[in-house]
Amino acid sequence: MTPEQKYRATMIRKHLEFVENSIKELDEMLNVLAAPYESAILLLCTIPGVDRTSAITIISEIGTDMSHFSSSKRLCCWGGLTPGNNESAGKKKSVRITRAGVYLKPALVQVAHAAVKSKDNPYYRIKHERIAKRRGKKRAIIAIARMILTAIYHMLSTGEIFNPCDLYQVDMPQVLRDKQKEKALKQAAKLLIAQGIIQASDISAISLRPA
Template identity: 35%
Template sequence: MLIDLCQGKDLSILPAHTDYSILQIISEVGTDLSKWPTEKHFTAWLGLAPGTSQSGKRKSNVKHSRSRVGRYFCIMARSLARSKDMALGGFYRRLAARRGGLIANIALARKLAALFWRVMVKGTEFVEEGLAAYEAKFLEGKKRSLRRLARELGQAVSPIPVTV
């Protein structure tokens, strides 16, 4: 029934989306998300996109009042943040260590909203890569940036085997 309501798209594959939360979101935004041309427009409408207003050193990152749907995505992000084996949970923990839990929760809610938009409008399938794959991808990015920095400084980086 829910797949028929969502025009043949299975939204239950998205992490932290239950049937009830999907119904809540669809009751607010409808099933035709093409009125938002991009996922950035959709997340901005939800109040989850980072803002650019700045006055001196004072920055205003997020709208002070989010829509009801934005709050639903924040609630789903909070439950997903506790997951130990999902890539999005790892994303939350990595960002929360740097920027704090509230900012990380809003960033994860924005990711969930963008995934929701992509499934509904573009019809893309979500595949959970897992925490190990996310960590490996992150480590590879760190290695790449270290090699680039060494190249800019005229140095070379070579791996040393670690013996335990």
């Protein structure tokens, strides 16, 4: 190794140490600035796909006071997660999402990707699979990001942890799904009998077992 090469290696090493120290100082400063919002950060971390870094990014963009936004739709519009308005002569045309939310939107899209891959909580993964079949994977990710931002709005407004109203229906055990299906089939059979479409004697010919 020549003296010149040693000198370059030393310079690179010093630059690497400078970058590492700068990152460390920045992390310490961020922790100090985020300390007053620790409760909100922990609250957002209950959402699948949201970690401490992404929670800090989101709060730094929208704050914790949701009274600035009249509704979750306004917040999603401000974050650039709603389609623009393209209407002419009474006809609405398909448009892309707006370009707002330069910093917030990429962070939420990243969170959405993590949420649909979460193994601990399949809520958003199931939602994503259902939407992707109809709208495609890219639009499904934007839809998940919009759902997450809507959840964030209500969580910061009420102080409640992540607990969507349809969580039980989405993440229902297979045993309970089979029981609900069997109950639905029985109710359908009773309705058909009441309408005179079939006879009670024909019930034995109808299989009520889950498919």
